Amino acid sequence: MKKSIILALVISLALFLTLGVSFADEVIKVGAGQPITGRFAFAGKHIHQGLMDSLGYANEQGGVGNKKFKYIYEDTGYDLKRAIASFKKIMAQEKPPMMYGESTGVGKAMAPEINSRYHVLYGSTSFSEELSDRQKNPYIFVSGPTYAQQFGVLLKYIAGQPKKNNKPHRVAFFYSDTEFGRDPIPFARKLAKKLGIEVVAEEVTKVGAVDITSQLLDLKRNKPDYCIFQGYVVPPIPEVIKGAKDFGLDITFMGTFWAMSKMLLDKLGPDAEGYMGVSPYSYWYMDEFPMIQAIRTYSEKHHPDVTYRPNSYMQGWFTGMIYVKLSKMCHEAGLPITGENLKDMIPKVKDWDTGGLSGVVSFAGSNATGMGKVYKAQNGKFVPVSDWIRLDE
Amino acid sequence: MRIGHFKETYVSDQAVFATATSRFWLGILFALLLLFPFVAGDYLLFMANLAGITIIGAVGLNILTGFAGQISLGHAAFIGVGGYTAAILATRFNLPFLICLPLSGLMAAFFGIIVGGPSLRLKGLYLCIATLAAQLILEFVFVHWESVTGGIRGINLSPPEICGYVLDNDFKYYFLTLAMVILCVTAARNLFRTRVGRAFIAIRDRDISAELMGINLLRYKLYAFAVSSFMAGLSGCLWVNFLKTVTPEHFPLMESVRYLAMIIVGGMGSILGSIFGAIFMTIVPEAISTVLGLLVNTFPTAMSFLFPLQQVIFGLLIVIFLVFEPHGLAEIWRRIKNYFHLWPFEH
Numbered sequence: 055m056k057k058s059i060i061l062a063l064v065i066s067l068a069l070f071l072t073l074g075v076s077f078a079d080e081v082i083k084v085g086a087g088q089p090i091t092g093r094f095a096f097a098g099k100h101i102h103q104g105l106m107d108s109l110g111y112a113n114e115q116g117g118v119g120n121k122k123f124k125y126i127y128e129d130t131g132y133d134l135k136r137a138i139a140s141f142k143k144i145m146a147q148e149k150p151p152m153m154y155g156e157s158t159g160v161g162k163a164m165a166p167e168i169n170s171r172y173h174v175l176y177g178s179t180s181f182s183e184e185l186s187d188r189q190k191n192p193y194i195f196v197s198g199p200t201y202a203q204q205f206g207v208l209l210k211y212i213a214g215q216p217k218k219n220n221k222p223h224r225v226a227f228f229y230s231d232t233e234f235g236r237d238p239i240p241f242a243r244k245l246a247k248k249l250g251i252e253v254v255a256e257e258v259t260k261v262g263a264v265d266i267t268s269q270l271l272d273l274k275r276n277k278p279d280y281c282i283f284q285g286y287v288v289p290p291i292p293e294v295i296k297g298a299k300d301f302g303l304d305i306t307f308m309g310t311f312w313a314m315s316k317m318l319l320d321k322l323g324p325d326a327e328g329y330m331g332v333s334p335y336s337y338w339y340m341d342e343f344p345m346i347q348a349i350r351t352y353s354e355k356h357h358p359d360v361t362y363r364p365n366s367y368m369q370g371w372f373t374g375m376i377y378v379k380l381s382k383m384c385h386e387a388g389l390p391i392t393g394e395n396l397k398d399m400i401p402k403v404k405d406w407d408t409g410g411l412s413g414v415v416s417f418a419g420s421n422a423t424g425m426g427k428v429y430k431a432q433n434g435k436f437v438p439v440s441d442w443i444r445l446d447e
Numbered sequence: 448m449r450i451g452h453f454k455e456t457y458v459s460d461q462a463v464f465a466t467a468t469s470r471f472w473l474g475i476l477f478a479l480l481l482l483f484p485f486v487a488g489d490y491l492l493f494m495a496n497l498a499g500i501t502i503i504g505a506v507g508l509n510i511l512t513g514f515a516g517q518i519s520l521g522h523a524a525f526i527g528v529g530g531y532t533a534a535i536l537a538t539r540f541n542l543p544f545l546i547c548l549p550l551s552g553l554m555a556a557f558f559g560i561i562v563g564g565p566s567l568r569l570k571g572l573y574l575c576i577a578t579l580a581a582q583l584i585l586e587f588v589f590v591h592w593e594s595v596t597g598g599i600r601g602i603n604l605s606p607p608e609i610c611g612y613v614l615d616n617d618f619k620y621y622f623l624t625l626a627m628v629i630l631c632v633t634a635a636r637n638l639f640r641t642r643v644g645r646a647f648i649a650i651r652d653r654d655i656s657a658e659l660m661g662i663n664l665l666r667y668k669l670y671a672f673a674v675s676s677f678m679a680g681l682s683g684c685l686w687v688n689f690l691k692t693v694t695p696e697h698f699p700l701m702e703s704v705r706y707l708a709m710i711i712v713g714g715m716g717s718i719l720g721s722i723f724g725a726i727f728m729t730i731v732p733e734a735i736s737t738v739l740g741l742l743v744n745t746f747p748t749a750m751s752f753l754f755p756l757q758q759v760i761f762g763l764l765i766v767i768f769l770v771f772e773p774h775g776l777a778e779i780w781r782r783i784k785n786y787f788h789l790w791p792f793e794h
Binding site for chain 1: 488489490493494497590598599600601603605606615616617690691692694696697729732733736739740754755757758
């Protein structure tokens with residue numbers, strides 16, 4: 055009697071365990087260390103929500119090969135040490151084939167181990183040039199154009215505009231003294247030269263600088279037609295634009311991804327009119343695109359109280375789309391979804407229709423999309439003034 | 448229970464670990480520390496390495512601030528000097544790790560002596576501001592001396608190699624960190640059994656009377672800066688080799704403040720306190736976030752306020768510890784130990 059009970063117990067335990075294993079096989083894990091608190095929280099929480107919703111949406115569409123995505127995340131507080139700790143924790147506990155991380159710093163710190171030990175597909179909040187280098191970091195991708203490519207898009211756009219008095223376009227770079235600020239500048243200088251654009255001033259400030267009088271005077275002296283910001287989120291952009299207006303300067307101000315948010319336009323108020331910039335994604339209100347429609351429908355269903363999602367949310371969503379796309383490609387090729395196989399799929403992404411959230415994507419030469427659209431602010435909203443501009447053409 | 452411990456010779460009076468009991472427990476601790484990497488996973492090993500590297504930095508700062516009474520807000524910058532020296536020597540000159548390590552300490556010590564210079568004229572808050580200047584200047588140099596430091600992008604280096612053995616993961620690195628922690632803590636503990644260490648304490652307690660006793664203030668204050676920065680340099684070298692990359696963002700002013708908080712929470716003027724402080728500041732935030740992470744999994748909607756709560760809880764913990772025990776964790780530990788000395792007989 056006793057024996058049979060033990061036997062039954064053992065069998066049921068074994069069954070339970072095998073069931074557990076087969077359940078575990080049914081999911082595709084995506085790990086993420088998200089800056090939900092800390093300095094970067096203003097964007098981090100939206101990126102997190104976007105990525106989570108994107109995977110949720112993919113699950114509603116049936117997942118990949120009957121497998122659903124499981125999103126595992128931790129808050130990193132935008133702290134390098136905590137971010138690395140959470141990366142290692144998730145990798146040790148869950149062993150996902152895909153990871154998401156905050157900041158350029160974490161990507162750089164983890165890159166050697168991603169290449170040598172973890173072999174995990176890695177996306178992040180960063181648009182850094184270094185991380186998109188396929189030879190150096192084959193597992194790491196940038197979910198958009200790098201900062202240098204974003205600058206490239208803007209410079210290409212400027213080069214295509216009619217010249218004033220037949221003289222070359224005059225451009226100023228206005229950037230913060232951080233990695234984020236300085237990353238694209240060397241490339242931008244070279245490209246400007248190639249395109250026949252004159253870089254007449256370079257203004258460098260600390261992040262969140264308040265006193266920008268000397269930079270304004272320098273702009274007044276050098277009279278650029280365009281001034282491109284890099285490495286800021288909000289301050290000191292409004293101060294510069296207002297100051298330039300007070301000085302009566304006729305400058306078109308432009309920004310890259312992080313300076314292309316509704317938050318900035320709201321802060322600028324009436325001064326926002328005519329502000330331009332580059333973004334790799336479409337905005338929430340551009341509901342002529344099927345993917346934006348899908349995002350809004352998903353939002354209405356799961357977060358009925360939400361009325362707007364910022365561009366950082368779109369970044370998270372788009373990153374999720376890349377994860378799903380690469381997983382699908384693995385599945386279609388009959389390969390198991392592992393970091394190794396996912397990595398091999400990146401260069402094979404060609405002419406991928408992203409439903410209008412971004413352009414038609416090919417990871418051709420590097421692990422970045424290399425494309426963006428130029429927008430102009432009108433009545434508190436961004437309106438496209440160009441089509442998708444590709445840099446690798 | 449332990450009774451009847453009499454110090455009958457000068458040697459026994461001077462002993463660091465005076466009783467068989469303490470030596471026994473120390474032995475157990477070492478055994479556990481050696482066993483730890485074999486049972487712990489990557490994540491715990493990472494945390495252990497982090498804590499170890501932080502301990503070395505904290506011991507360094509405690510020598511300067513806790514023992515010699517010279518407040519410094521530039522500790523992170525000295526760690527940075529060590530880190531950059533290590534990275535530059537390894538990548539430009541291909542020097543082996545075992546040579547880079549002491550050289551980064553020495554380089555940091557050199558900078559420490561320069562920054563310590565004003566300490567003869569400046570005391571307390573004024574010295575604090577002078578070291579703050581050092582922090583800002585060094586941070587500026589890290590960012591802008593691009594030809595040497597690699598600017599904002601920093602320097603990437605390959606994993607350290609000791610006698611042909613490549614320390615390329617947390618497991619292998621743990622033994623290096625452990626050895627260095629033991630070395631530094633032992634050195635620091637023994638420092639205060641020498642003339643130099645006692646001179647530090649005399650200067651802290653009253654610099655004028657220390658001078659009257661024949662202690663050369665300038666020399667000993669500079670010694671304190673040198674020793675402290677030397678350890679900071681070692682910590683920096685270990686940190687950079689551990690992460691295999693260095694950028695200026697690793698050594699912000701906040702990091703200096705964090706180190707000060709560490710030795711205050713742990714216990715000023717106590718080597719054990721630096722260890723407790725470093726572990727507390729490294730492990731507790733992780734522990735809090737793990738607990739909150741579990742809660743978030745159970746109540747996903749609570750995320751928006753549970754995550755920000757971490758900082759609040761951590762801050763509150765520090766305040767509570769300090770209110771109930773201003774002498775830091777080391778003092779709490781001493782009380783617990785004393786309780787067990789006589790246990791189970793309370794009086």
